[in-house]
Amino acid sequence: GAGVSQSPRYKVAKRGQDVALRCDPISGHVSLFWYQQALGQGPEFLTYFQNEAQLDKSGLPSDRFFAERPEGSVSTLKIQRTQQEDSAVYLCASSFDAETQYFGPGTRLLVL
């Protein structure tokens, strides 16, 4: 079956612009995660959904970051007023057993 998909794969934004990143999890996966990966680093947790409920948003770096999953399937990570330090790869993962996470290819965001 299809894996986790993310769009767009690449996004270039001007500083101050708002961006929206989409994640389509594997069908039937209850859990959905967002991670941020800076160049040369490991992924860092941003937020976690179980169905449509956002159970943990402790990793969101500021109130400019907002995530939603209104119908318990597709999720959107929105970054308002982007800044250069937001440049990173944003990874989405989904899970059915609360253990193994299946990652998408990521969205590479570059803020100029």
Place this chain on the structure above:
Amino acid sequence: SQQGEEDPQALSIQEGENATMNCSYKTSINNLQWYRQNSGRGLVHLILIRSNEREKHSGRLRVTLDTSKKSSSLLITASRAADTASYFCAIERGAQKLVFGQGTRLTINP
């Protein structure tokens, strides 16, 4: 902040040799997982070892876990060029979120 630390940060070996990567962490864990990431791609789950397990095998992969030393190792035997990638350990302490290390960049030379 990242709580897992991989060692070495980079490793270059000849095809056919074995590769060993280590991971140390600071807190108690539910499980520890290893992921592979090819350049420019997402992470692929390799193996999960629970806190009450000491060793696990999957194909050419062998993972050990020593909770008393808060460390884990990943051994890849008979390495192939396709094993070239970054390898990350990730700890799960509860609430499902994973805490990743900075990774080991493995290069297999033909």
